[in-house]
Amino acid sequence: MNTAERLTRDFFVRDVLYVSPDLIGKTLALQSEDDLIRRFIITETEAYRGPEDKACHASKGRTARTDVMYQEGGKIYVYFVYGMYWMLNFVAGAKDNPQAALIRGIEGFNGPGKLTRAIGIDKSFYGEDLTSSKRIWVEDTGFNPEFKTGPRIGINYAGDPWKDKPWRYYIEL
DNA sequence: TCAGTGATTAGG
DNA sequence: CTAATCACTGAG
Numbered sequence: 001m002n003t004a005e006r007l008t009r010d011f012f013v014r015d016v017l018y019v020s021p022d023l024i025g026k027t028l029a030l031q032s033e034d035d036l037i038r039r040f041i042i043t044e045t046e047a048y049r050g051p052e053d054k055a056c057h058a059s060k061g062r063t064a065r066t067d068v069m070y071q072e073g074g075k076i077y078v079y080f081v082y083g084m085y086w087m088l089n090f091v092a093g094a095k096d097n098p099q100a101a102l103i104r105g106i107e108g109f110n111g112p113g114k115l116t117r118a119i120g121i122d123k124s125f126y127g128e129d130l131t132s133s134k135r136i137w138v139e140d141t142g143f144n145p146e147f148k149t150g151p152r153i154g155i156n157y158a159g160d161p162w163k164d165k166p167w168r169y170y171i172e173l
Numbered sequence: 174t175c176a177g178t179g180a181t182t183a184g185g
Numbered sequence: 186c187t188a189a190t191c192a193c194t195g196a197g
Contacts, residue, residue, distance in 0.1 A: 048192070063182070065181060065182085079181085081179090081180080081181095082178065082179080082180095083178025083180075085193055087192060089192085113193045153192070154191085154193070158192095
């Protein structure tokens with residue numbers, strides 16, 4: 001039972017509160033130009049859910065940066081923060097329902113800024129489609145580990161009740 | 174605890 | 186145009 005299957009549209013076009021925890025234990029696959037494929041188990045995610053969620057970038061409305069979040073689930077939302085770090089997110093939910101799952105950790109690299117630097121994520125991945133891209137996708141290997149939940153990191157500015165929502169999901173390998 | 178660092182955004 | 190903000194990290 002080792003068949004790894006690429007996640008399809010159905011997986012991502014669900015509420016981010018299902019998509020984010022379901023990503024834990026899945027495998028992030030990247031194919032470079034020399035055909036080398038690198039795989040990393042996803043170990044930590046956070047859910048950002050719609051315009052009401054003050055921690056979600058879409059709470060400020062649709063802008064050039066957040067546009068992709070309004071598309072259907074399965075796209076990649078990448079943005080730059082603190083002058084140094086690219087953040088990798090997978091868009092979730094239906095069209096015009098802006099949600100995204102932040103990839104906070106992968107096997108071997110904890111921290112959203114460190115992992116994108118390690119695997120080479122940048123602006124060129126903005127809008128990429130995980131269900132059809134030749135260079136990045138997610139596989140289900142049948143690994144469904146128990147995971148923990150907790151409040152999201154770095155979003156205290158969002159205030160109540162958003163800053164305390166237990167929308168961070170993680171395992172320790 | 175705190176500074177580095179620059180894209181993004183709102184506002185004039 | 187200006188200024189504030191920021192889903193982070195590493196050093197102390």
